[in-house]
Amino acid sequence: MNSATIETSSRPRQPSLKTTFDLFMNGQIGEARQACEIAVSIFPGEPRWMHLRGLIAAKLGKKREALSLIKQSVDLRPEVADFHANFGMILAECGRLPESIRSLRRAVQLNPNLPTAWRNLGLAFRRAGRADEALHAFYETARLAPDDLLNWQDIIVANLVTGEVGSAMASVRKLMEAKPSDARLQSELILSMHYLDTIEPSEILDQSREWAERFARPLYPSSSQPHCNDPSPDRRLRIGYISGDFREHPIGRLVAPILAAHDPEQFEIICYSDVTKPDEMTAKIWPSARAWHEVHPLSDEALARRIRDDQIDILVDLTGHMQMQRLLVFARKPAPIQISYLGYPNTTAFPTIDCRITDSLHDPTSDADALYTERLIRLPRCCWCYQPIDPISLAAPITPVPEGPPVFGCMNRMAKVTPRCLELWAQILSAVPDSRLRLLVDRAFSTAVAARFSRYGIDPSRLEMVYRGKRSSYLASFGGIWVHLDTFPYNGHTTTCDALWMGVPTVSMAGATHVQRAGYSVLSAVGLSNLVANSPEQYLQIATYLANDRSRLTDLRQSLRSRLQASPLGDAAGLAREIEKVFRAEWHRWCARKASVQEEVIC
Numbered sequence: 001m002n003s004a005t006i007e008t009s010s011r012p013r014q015p016s017l018k019t020t021f022d023l024f025m026n027g028q029i030g031e032a033r034q035a036c037e038i039a040v041s042i043f044p045g046e047p048r049w050m051h052l053r054g055l056i057a058a059k060l061g062k063k064r065e066a067l068s069l070i071k072q073s074v075d076l077r078p079e080v081a082d083f084h085a086n087f088g089m090i091l092a093e094c095g096r097l098p099e100s101i102r103s104l105r106r107a108v109q110l111n112p113n114l115p116t117a118w119r120n121l122g123l124a125f126r127r128a129g130r131a132d133e134a135l136h137a138f139y140e141t142a143r144l145a146p147d148d149l150l151n152w153q154d155i156i157v158a159n160l161v162t163g164e165v166g167s168a169m170a171s172v173r174k175l176m177e178a179k180p181s182d183a184r185l186q187s188e189l190i191l192s193m194h195y196l197d198t199i200e201p202s203e204i205l206d207q208s209r210e211w212a213e214r215f216a217r218p219l220y221p222s223s224s225q226p227h228c229n230d231p232s233p234d235r236r237l238r239i240g241y242i243s244g245d246f247r248e249h250p251i252g253r254l255v256a257p258i259l260a261a262h263d264p265e266q267f268e269i270i271c272y273s274d275v276t277k278p279d280e281m282t283a284k285i286w287p288s289a290r291a292w293h294e295v296h297p298l299s300d301e302a303l304a305r306r307i308r309d310d311q312i313d314i315l316v317d318l319t320g321h322m323q324m325q326r327l328l329v330f331a332r333k334p335a336p337i338q339i340s341y342l343g344y345p346n347t348t349a350f351p352t353i354d355c356r357i358t359d360s361l362h363d364p365t366s367d368a369d370a371l372y373t374e375r376l377i378r379l380p381r382c383c384w385c386y387q388p389i390d391p392i393s394l395a396a397p398i399t400p401v402p403e404g405p406p407v408f409g410c411m412n413r414m415a416k417v418t419p420r421c422l423e424l425w426a427q428i429l430s431a432v433p434d435s436r437l438r439l440l441v442d443r444a445f446s447t448a449v450a451a452r453f454s455r456y457g458i459d460p461s462r463l464e465m466v467y468r469g470k471r472s473s474y475l476a477s478f479g480g481i482w483v484h485l486d487t488f489p490y491n492g493h494t495t496t497c498d499a500l501w502m503g504v505p506t507v508s509m510a511g512a513t514h515v516q517r518a519g520y521s522v523l524s525a526v527g528l529s530n531l532v533a534n535s536p537e538q539y540l541q542i543a544t545y546l547a548n549d550r551s552r553l554t555d556l557r558q559s560l561r562s563r564l565q566a567s568p569l570g571d572a573a574g575l576a577r578e579i580e581k582v583f584r585a586e587w588h589r590w591c592a593r594k595a596s597v598q599e600e601v602i603c
Contacts, residue, residue, distance in 0.1 A: 081111035115145035131448035160415035208349035216331035223333030240312035244274035244324025257572035259288035307334035320344020409438035409481035416487035478502035
């Protein structure tokens with residue numbers, strides 16, 4: 001074998017740019033990086049390989065190296081729109097927004113039909129707080145890439161944050177047209193309907209039934225499979241809870257004390273966690289479970305099979321049509337008894353979900369029953385509890401009522417602030433001279449939020465915007481508020497509890513449905529039902545009266561936390577016992593039905 005042959009055989013095989021890029025897009029970063037290093041040794045000045053090396057460096061968190069490499073590729077090939085699009089993206093991630101926007105504008109000038117350039121431009125505008133321009137760029141992306149789910153989600157989020165819920169719903173409908181078989185998108189539509197004060201409750205029920213008919217009905221045959229659970233009425237029961245919110249999330253905070261208070265002698269708790277990024281709250285929740293299963297990688301079918309194999313007696317859904325929903329697991333009926341509770345404020349319209357746990361304040365009349373397909377079980381107390389278990393909440397100081405003019409506030413999501421809310425809040429500010437309004441907003445949309453309030457006569461100088469951040473800063477934001485204003489028709493819940501914990505009374509307005517009565521349920525539990533209005537006029541009267549009674553606000557400031565702790569909201573053990581009574585009664589019903597079946601089922 002001659003030297004030439006030896007040299008040829010030892011030379012690295014020349015990688016393919018397309019293959020390497022595919023590796024990168026598929027998340028095989030190590031393999032892509034190795035191929036890039038080989039290619040650069042062969043083609044040291046090739047801008048396409050240089051560019052890909054920059055993208056890989058960015059993915060690995062090496063922003064400075066990424067900027068240098070991609071900038072070199074742009075300088076070598078300034079006519080390539082993709083290079084400018086990616087350079088702009090990295091600049092935005094580094095906080096260099098003016099340069100980012102210039103680069104991305106250049107990208108769309110070079111290629112107006114490049115969806116990546118428009119999408120990155122939208123993200124850069126959003127970071128810069130230029131909401132209208134961000135939305136324009138996102139809609140251009142949607143025109144060019146109608147199947148881009150992440151882009152549509154950005155459109156929906158942008159509309160929700162700025163309070164344009166109708167536009168958000170229109171975006172969901174467009175996305176549904178692009179992806180008609182995506183069950184989660186129709187769930188997004190159903191959830192968005194709750195934020196609109198122009199939607200009748202019956203319309204949400206109809207849409208929910210349509211969802212169940214379209215996506216769940218084909219799975220109902222599997223729900224008829226016999227359940228071979230031991231039908232002993234008083235044995236220890238296996239209770240399964242499914243949620244993607246066993247984390248720092250309102251549902252995680254609400255369910256944590258209940259799980260911790262269950263009687264382990266009578267109930268074996270199994271949690272099916274769909275959490276993608278566990279956090280400190282996850283770590284606080286999981287010790288309450290006898291078994292903890294990470295199920296995010298599992299399909300609905302596989303998860304249903306796992307639950308059936310685990311012989312779960314009662315399966316509890318904490319999500320409904322909210323994000324991370326697993327409704328198609330429940331369509332398969334993997335457990336003999338299935339219950340809806342806590343996370344979602346309405347019906348699932350599933351015949352395979354037997355009942356729903358609520359209370360008589362949330363769903364007080366027979367009219368409420370007509371809006372659910374589930375049988376409503378009304379607890380004799382508030383169906384929620386609130387017990388802060390994290391050190392930040394426990395240590396959060398209650399500050400005195402601030403000096404100066406009154407400050408109203410709302411720490412709820414801006415998506416819940418309807419035009420009727422804005423109009424009424426404008427009247428409140430007009431009735432209380434020099435008062436201000438504090439809002440919790442996403443920093444990127446502060447300008448758009450201010451413009452929205454201006455349309456209702458609220459001068460931006462009277463707004464105090466605080467930005468989403470760590471829980472400590474969120475709780476501290478309540479310190480400057482005299483009176484907290486609840487949203488309607490979609491009331492707050494954990495936000496109202498947080499306000500009470502920080503000594504700030506909340507004014508709420510009760511409507512006809514569950515989602516419109518959360519404030520009534522919470523405030524009644526702590527003996528403050530007199531802060532719940534039945535009309536806009538009464539809401540205005542209560543809010544202005546409170547703001548002008550500094551003495552009463554001071555008394556409330558000093559007493560609300562202890563009142564909350566002593567109320568049913570602070571009684572997790574009592575709530576757990578009531579829920580366990582429901583579990584046992586439903587189990588007895590199932591055992592009686594099973595005993596009445598004459599034909600023998602072989603399990």
